[in-house]
Amino acid sequence: MAARPLLLALVALSLLAGMAGGLLRADVALPAMAGSAWQSQAVLTHAALMICGFLGTVIGIERAVAVKLRAAFLAPLASGAGGAFLLLGQFELGAWLIVAAAFVFTAVNIVIVGRQRAAHTWLLLVAAGAWLIGNLLFATDQGTVATLPWWFAFLVMTIAAERLEMTRLMRRRPAAEWSLQIVLVALLxxxxxxxxAPTAGGLLYGAALVLLALWLAAFDIARHTVRAHGLSRYMAVCLLGGYAWLAVAGAAWAATALGLPLHDAALHALGLGFIVSMMMGHAPVILPAIARIKLEFGVFFYLPLAMLHLSLLLRLVAGVAGDPLRSTGALLNAAALALFAITIAGAAVAWRIKHGGHGTLPTGKAHP
Structure with missing residues (x-):
């Protein structure tokens, strides 16, 4: 696709700017950004850049590749461009581009449901609807208390749908599907x-996140594949670690609703501990499909994963204690993401060296 380089550039822009905004929010000094015109925009739109400009665009690309419709690429193009315009200070244009992205993305998921009527495809459609609602709230400037729960619901339900699909590879207990539906209705x-009603809503939302973590721990195939080897074990470790952070995020979200100073813990246990762990786990399988690269898996993939979890633990514990090490933890969070990018690049080079640019990646043999 001719727009692929543009899409990758927009993804990179939102990711780097979002990370910079997050570091500035955590009081990390970035000398290279001193006096930058877009510095304040990166701070103000940190969540939008990471969730919509980066993750929304990546998920949009993945879905467009899966559905094999050129028009489906309008969704990631719009969300990526929306992130760029937010960074340029064009809030209204950027926000409504993100709304347009979610609208097209929802239409794409309607097509998917039409092709395959299954519990996980319906759930993907509901997740797309949650993103559309969150984006509309963002565009109409309703504030983070109203917007963030919908944005995270989009990401959380997308992951839940993918994990529900994977339960088909094992004997599914009768309670699995209906119990998940109850949890996700509570989340919505x-x-x-x-x-x-921020207090009551926050309590319900946090409880739903904790229950979802318990559901995933009880029903997901990762609890079996963690005993496997190679890529399958790595993916399972990523997933199980993410589920632990999901439970922490739910508890912190509910505590924040009660007035405790755990807002940073709630957002980043969910955004980094859960969602980025999922991203790290699925990247070796998804990237070859959407970026046309092949990766040589090795134990070095565990290094950025370990760094992410340890730095997040430092950040959240220090943050609760009011310790300046919170900033160090945030800086190490960013370093973990950078190390993961380097790991991916190194794995791609290693594949070409080992296979001479030939062969196929055995992604079908890895069951997370």
């Missing part, structure tokens, strides 16, 4: 309630 209820 908490997101909607948060706009009008």
């Amino acid at each position: 209820g908490g997101a909607a309630w948060s706009a009008v």
Whole structure:
């Protein structure tokens, strides 16, 4: 696709700017950004850049590749461009481009449901709807209390749908599907309630996150594949570690709703501990499909994963204690993401050296 380099550039822009904004929010000094015109925009739109400009665009690309429709690429193009315009200070244009992205993305998921009517495809459609609602709230400037629960619901339900699909590879217990539906209805209820009753909505939302973590621990195939070897074990370790952080995020989200100073813990245990862990786990399988690269897996993939979890633990514990090490933890979070990018690049080079640019990646043999 001719737009592929543009899409990758937009993804990189939102990721780097979002990371810079997050570091500045955590009081990390970035000398190279001193006096930059977009510095304040990176701080103000940190969440939008990371969730919509980066993750929304990546998920949009993945879905467009899967559905094999050129028009489907309009969604990631719009969300990527939206992130760029937010960074340029064009809030209204950027925000409504992100709304347009979610609208097209929802339409793409309707096509997917039409092709395959299954529990996980319906759930992917509901997740797309949650992103559309969150983006509309963002564009109409309803504030983070109203917007963030919908944005995270989009990401959390997308992951839940993918994990629900994977349960087909094992004997699914009768309670698995309906119990997940109850948990996710509670999650959506908490997101909607948060706009009008932040305390009650936050408590329900946090409880739903904890229950989802328990559901994943009980029903997901990762608890079996962690005993495997190679890529399958690595993916399972990423997933199980993420589920632990999901439970922490739920508890912190509920505590924040009660007035405790755990806002940073709630957002980053969820955004970094859970969602980025999922990203690290799935990247060796998804990247070859959407970026046309092949990766040589090795134990070195565990290094950025370990760095992410340890730095997040430092950040959150220090943050609760009011320690300046919170900034160090945030800086190490960013370093973990950078190390993961280097690891991916190194794995791609290693594959070409080992295989001479030939062969196929055995992604079908890895079951997370």
